[in-house]
Amino acid sequence: MDMNLIYDILTAQAFFVIATVILLGALMVVFMPNIVHAVLFLAITFIAVAALFLLLDAPFLAAVMVFVYAGAVCIMIVFGVMLIQRRNMKLTNIFNNQLKVGGAVVALTVAVLAFFTATTWTLDVIPVTAVPEDTMSYLAELLLTKYFVAFEAAAILLTIALTGAIMIAKEVKANANNN
C-alpha cells in the first residue's frame, strides 16, 4: 500500500479516537455532580486537545497546552475548590433552573454553526504547503519581530493579572481579620 494512504488512515483513526475523548470529557465536565470529578475530566479533555494539536502540526502548542491547562489551570481550580469546599461534595456541580432556555440557546448556536459548515462541506481545502517541521524557530522569530508589541503586552497583562489576583484574595482576608 501507498505510504501516504497508510498515513492518512492512521491520522483519521487518531482523529476520531481523540475527538471522542474530547467530546465525552467535555460532556462529563458538564454532567458530573461532583466538581472535583469535573475538574479531573477537564484535565483529560485538555490532554486530548493537546494530542489533537499534534495532529494539527503544532507540537509547541501541544506542550504548552499540557503545561498550562492540564497542569497549572486544573491544579489552580482544584486549589480554589479545596479552599472553598463544603462538607458534602456530592451536589457541588448541579444545574440551575435555566435548563430549557440554555438548551434552546445552545441548539440555536449549534444549528447556525451546522448551517455554515454544511454550506462549505463540499469545499475541499487542500493545504498549499505543509506546516514546517520546526515550528518553534518560526514562532520565536515571529514573536520577537512582527508580534513584538503584542508579546510585551501579554507579558504586562500576565503580571498585572496575577498581582491583581493576589491583591483581591488578600484584601478580603485583611478585612475579615479587622472584623
Next chain:
Amino acid sequence: MLTTISLTHYVVLSALLFGIGLFGVLVKRNAITVLLCIEIMLAAVMINLLAFNKFITPMDFTGQIFSIFVITVAAAEVGVGLAILIAIYRNQLTVNLDDLDWLKW
C-alpha cells in the same frame, strides 16, 4: 471520506465542543464550573485557529501565534476569576450564581 481528515472535520469538532461549553456556562449553578466551561469554549476556539492555520496559512503561523495569546489571556482570566470567587465566598459564603444578583437592579 473517512480516510482523509479535512478542515470540515476539525470545524465540526470545534463547533460541538463550543456548544458543550456554552451549555455549561448557561445552565450550571456553581461559578467555578462556569469558569471551567469558558476554558472548554476557549479550547474549541484554539482547535479552530490551529485547523485554519494548517489548512489555509501554513507558512504565516497566524493561528499558532493567536493561540499562544489565547492561552496567555485564559491563564490570566482563570487566576483573576478564582481570586474574585474566593473573595466573594469569604464575604457571602456562597458561589451559587443565582444568589449573586446584587448588581442586577
